[in-house]
Every structure is written in C-alpha cells, then in structure tokens.
Amino acid sequence: MVIFYVLLVFMLIAAIIAVETDDLLSSVICVGAVGVGGSIMFLFLRAPDIAITQIVVEVLGLIILIRATIARDLTFISGDREFFGLVVSIVIMLVIFLAGVRVLGNLPPFGTPVFSQVPDAASRTYIAEGLQKTGAANIVAAIILDYRGYDTLGEATVLFTSIIGATVMLRSKCRKSLEDRNG
C-alpha cells in the first residue's frame, strides 16, 4: 500500500512543477514524469495492459508536446487573466471541488471494489465465463475485442477522426496553393 502513496506524491509534485514552472519545455518534461508515475502505478494496481498502453501513449504524447514547444520563442507568459475570467475560473473550481468532496464521502473503501459485493455484476460474469466463451486468457482483451467490440470500433473511429483533423490543420502546402489561386 505504501508504494501507492509514494507514487501519488511523486505524481502530485511533478504535476505542481509542470503547472507552475515558466519554461514550457521543463513543464512538458514534468508531464512526462506524471505519465510515467501513472504507468508504474497501473502496474502495481494489477493492470499490466493499461501500464503498457500508458507508457507507449506517454512517449508519443511527449514527442507531440515537444514538437509544439521546441524552436518556438520562449518568452515567458506571466500575469493573471482579467477580473471577470478569474472570477469565473474560481467559481468553476469551487463547484467541481464541492461536488468531488461530496462524491469522496460516498466511495467504497480503497481495495474493495463494488463488483465484489454485487452478486450478478457484469465484471463477475466476464471473469467467470470470459475464458470459456471467448477463448481469451486475458479477460481485458476478451472484453475490448469481444464483449464490447463495438466500443473498440467507436474508439478507432474517434482516433481516426482526430488524426484526420490534426493532419488537415497542420498541412500547409495545399492550403497555401489554394490561397494563391484565390488571390
């Protein structure tokens, strides 16, 4: 149990540095530290699939973020937003904080999942019959590829759409020639 607290404190410190430092590149590197801490934490939470995915996504995300920050001018942007924006931000944070505190009081204690108390929970069925019905030894793979295959199809669609959007936005050659033609 101690390892969870150590990793969470590590993630919190890295997140605070990432938020508060002025240098964008060090901020991005600290986000990488948060992600790696999360990946190790997934490993200790008995979720090896998530840990592997998280570390791959983390590396790719870090490359994307560094692409955005490197070779840009490093003028430090400081100061606060104007009064109205600040008030709205504080109200938003306060509302979400109060809702979160309310939810925290109703959560089951850490280490006892809800599905262990419900006799016919979906997760229980997946564990008991996953191997027999789908033939996959990894229950997570059985869920994402068999029981909830349409969910994965939707995920692939979202990923495809977002990458198309990024490509369209970053492509400059074709857009420039179009602008020249229009005058």
Place this chain on the structure above:
Amino acid sequence: MPYAMCFLLFMIGLYCAVVKKNMVKIVIGLAVMEYAVNLFLIMLGFRVNGAAPIVDKTCYDPATGRVTAGFLNAAVDPLPQALVLTSIVIGLGTLALLISICIRTYEKYGTFDITQIRKLKG
C-alpha cells in the same frame, strides 16, 4: 485516502486549465486531468492482494473448462481496465488535435498567450 490524492491531482490539472494564459499550459492541464481520471477509474476496481485479470494454468480447471473460485474472488475488476484502455488511446488523439490547433495559432499570431490572441482579432 488514495482517492483524495487522485482528486487533488485532478484539481491541479483543472487549475492549470482554467487559470493559465499559455495555450500549451492549458493542454498540459487537460492531460493531467486525464491521467487523474484514468487512475481513479482503475483504482475503483483494485482489490487488496488481488491478481491481474489474466487466467493462467493454476487458476483454470481443464475438466470443466471453468476458472476456479479462488481466481474469481482474487481478480481485480476487468471492466474499468477495458474502458480506460479505450480512453487512453482517445486521449492521445485529442492531444494531437489540440497541439495542432496550438501550432496553427502560433503560426498565425506569433504567440501562445490567449489574451493576446483575443486582442489581435479582426
């Protein structure tokens, strides 16, 4: 208590996303929030002294083709893991989209400061 620390991580990300003026900092805040939410969902399914939801030979009865009751009572919840796996990959896609918006805005206005961008409008 781990839930509360996870919520604190979420609040740090939210603070970064709503208060900071730098566009890349806002994206970073959204990424930190996403990590916190994913971590929270996995924590909800955790079981003390649990096992990963992967069936191996010791917890499988070949005669009946069923998993043993010991594995059923030890495995962590596989459903949040499957959903978070989806969510992490979608997070990468949205991160790429947000960063491409930032790069395009920087090329047009020459700054990441959102208040400057608003002033230069029109």
